[in-house]
Each structure stands twice: as structure tokens, then as C-alpha cells.
Amino acid sequence: MHAIDIRDLAVKAGARTLLRLDELCITAGERVAIVGHNGAGKSTLLRVIGGLLTPTEGTVHVLGRDLQQPVPDLALRVWRSQVGQVMQGLHMVARLSARENVLIGALGRLSGWRSWSRLYPAALVAEADEALALVGLQGKGDIRTDRLSGGERQKLSIARLYLQRPRLILADEPTANLDPAAAADACQWLGSVARGATQITVVHQPALLPLLADRVIGLREGALVFDLPTADVDSARLDALYEPGAQGNRPTLDVFSRLSSSAPPATTRRPSVGTAACQPG
Numbered sequence: 001m002h003a004i005d006i007r008d009l010a011v012k013a014g015a016r017t018l019l020r021l022d023e024l025c026i027t028a029g030e031r032v033a034i035v036g037h038n039g040a041g042k043s044t045l046l047r048v049i050g051g052l053l054t055p056t057e058g059t060v061h062v063l064g065r066d067l068q069q070p071v072p073d074l075a076l077r078v079w080r081s082q083v084g085q086v087m088q089g090l091h092m093v094a095r096l097s098a099r100e101n102v103l104i105g106a107l108g109r110l111s112g113w114r115s116w117s118r119l120y121p122a123a124l125v126a127e128a129d130e131a132l133a134l135v136g137l138q139g140k141g142d143i144r145t146d147r148l149s150g151g152e153r154q155k156l157s158i159a160r161l162y163l164q165r166p167r168l169i170l171a172d173e174p175t176a177n178l179d180p181a182a183a184a185d186a187c188q189w190l191g192s193v194a195r196g197a198t199q200i201t202v203v204h205q206p207a208l209l210p211l212l213a214d215r216v217i218g219l220r221e222g223a224l225v226f227d228l229p230t231a232d233v234d235s236a237r238l239d240a241l242y243e244p245g246a247q248g249n250r251p252t253l254d255v256f257s258r259l260s261s262s263a264p265p266a267t268t269r270r271p272s273v274g275t276a277a278c279q280p281g
């Protein structure tokens with residue numbers, strides 16, 4: 001079963017093509033990383049999959065929904081509750097407490113008046129505190145979110161997923177504001193909150209790839225360069241992807257050699273790694 005099925009995709013801005021993909025399928029439960037230079041189209045791809053950007057051409061099916069087709073409000077709400085996003089910009093409500101921002105993740109699980117009034121049952125509040133503890137924010141639940149550091153807000157967005165229980169997680173540089181130790185921890189937390197959900201993560205630090213993904217998609221100048229199991233993505237391939245002809249950007253950490261020696265955490269059984277070409281779902 002494909003969680004994502006993309007065909008003949010083009011995203012254009014005027015005459016410029018920002019992203020072009022003939023075919024990309026991602027099986028339910030797969031963990032996929034997207035790598036590439038600044039401006040390669042990584043966030044654009046995530047935004048298309050998240051329904052935040054309408055492509056110029058092509059079809060995009062996500063969790064069984066054809067994103068180009070209109071859908072009733074209720075169905076749209078249900079679909080959105082199944083897609084968890086950790087995006088740059090964080091999507092946190094500044095004036096709410098850390099705990100309340102985590103609880104927002106559970107809104108899709110509440111019905112009727114509870115959802116509208118944001119009156120959360122005690123069990124959910126306890127779950128929110130569990131989530132805060134999971135990401136190292138125990139004791140910070142009552143603090144206003146705009147008083148938290150950038151890294152703490154980043155952790156909060158992962159804690160929110162714990163309550164949301166999405167079927168698909170779209171994470172755009174989830175470790176961007178984190179120190180190196182916290183970045184590795186965040187990859188583990190994402191694995192814990194995912195509970196087997198399909199996971200697509202944009203990442204700039206190659207050392208984190210084995211922690212985040214079983215499959216890596218390399219983009220360059222809006223086009224697919226490779227789509228490989230993580231174990232096959234070596235330093236030569238990454239060097240070629242980031243070489244100066246491709247905007248002159250390179251990953252900032254000298255960690256390529258650690259790729260082959262790092263073992264991914266085997267927390268959840270995962271389907272075998274796919275390729276961009278779509279096999280029957």
C-alpha cells in the first residue's frame with residue numbers, strides 16, 4: 001500500500017521549474033530522508049505532499065486522497081489530523097503554554113464540544129506530560145511557548161506528534177535548532193513518536209541519515225538524482241550531489257565516513273526499501 005504516489009509532477013514559478021519528478025512512490029511505514037543543496041526543492045516536495053502547495057502539473061495521492069480533488073471539510077479535517085508536520089517556522093501558538101501546544105496535537109482525536117472548547121480530558125493532559133518528558137521538557141509544561149528557546153520549541157513540535165499519532169510525518173530539518181547531542185536524541189524521539197507511521201525527513205547532516213531513514217532521496221536543482229537504501233548512500237554519492245556545480249553547497253559536518261558504520265535503531269519493523277519507480281501498492 002502506497003502512502004504517497006506522485007506522477008508527472010512539476011512545480012513551477014513563472015517560467016522556472018522548481019521541482020520535477022516523473023514518479024515517486026513511498027510505501028506505508030517507510031522512513032525516507034530527502035537530501036540536497038539549498039534550493040534543491042526539498043521543502044517544495046514536502047509542501048506538495050503536505051497539501052500546502054498545489055503543483056503546476058501531475059497527480060499527487062497522499063494517504064489515499066487525491067490532493068487535486070476537492071474534498072468535504074470534515075474529510076479534509078480528518079486527513080489533516082493524519083499528517084503530522086515538523087516544519088521550519090514550527091507552527092506553535094506563542095501565547096499558549098508548552099503543554100497546551102502539545103495538546104493541540106490531540107484535537108483530531110477529540111470530538112464535538114471538547115475539540116471546540118479545547119477542554120482536554122485528564123488522561124490526555126497526562127499523555128502530554130509524558131510527551132514533554134520524552135523530549136526532555138519535563139517540568140516546562142506551564143511555560144509560555146514564546147519563552148522557550150528555539151531548540152525547545154523544536155522539541156515541542158516532536159512532542160506534539162506523540163499526541164497526534166499521525167499516519168504520515170513530514171519533518172523539515174527537525175534538528176535545525178538543536179545541538180549535536182540533542183539532534184541525535186531528536187532522531188530517536190521521532191522514531192518513538194512515529195509508532196510505525198510513514199516518515200519523510202529533510203536533513204542536512206549526513207550523520208543523521210541512518211538514524212532517520214531506510215531510504216534516501218537526493219535532489220539537485222529540482223530533479224531526482226538518486227533514490228537508494230540508506231546503506232548505499234556513501235560519501236562519494238553525497239559529494240557528487242553537493243559538488244559546487246550544484247550551488248556550491250556542501251553539508252557542514254565532516255561525517256560522511258560515519259554513515260556506513262552507524263546502525264539505525266531497530267525500534268519498529270519496517271517494510272523493505274522501495275525506489276522512486278512505483279511498484280504495485
Ligand SMILES: Nc1ncnc2c1ncn2[C@@H]1O[C@H](COP(=O)(O)OP(=O)(O)OP(=O)(O)O)[C@@H](O)[C@H]1O
Pocket residue numbers: 013018036037038039040041042043044045
Ligand atoms: N514561493 C516561491 N516562489 C518562487 N520560488 C520559490 C518559492 N518558494 C521557493 N522557491 C524557490 O524554489 C527553490 C526550491 O526551494 P526549496 O525551499 O524547496 O529548497 P530546499 O531544498 O528546501 O532548500 P533549503 O535547504 O535551503 O531549505 C528555491 O530556488 C527557491 O528560491
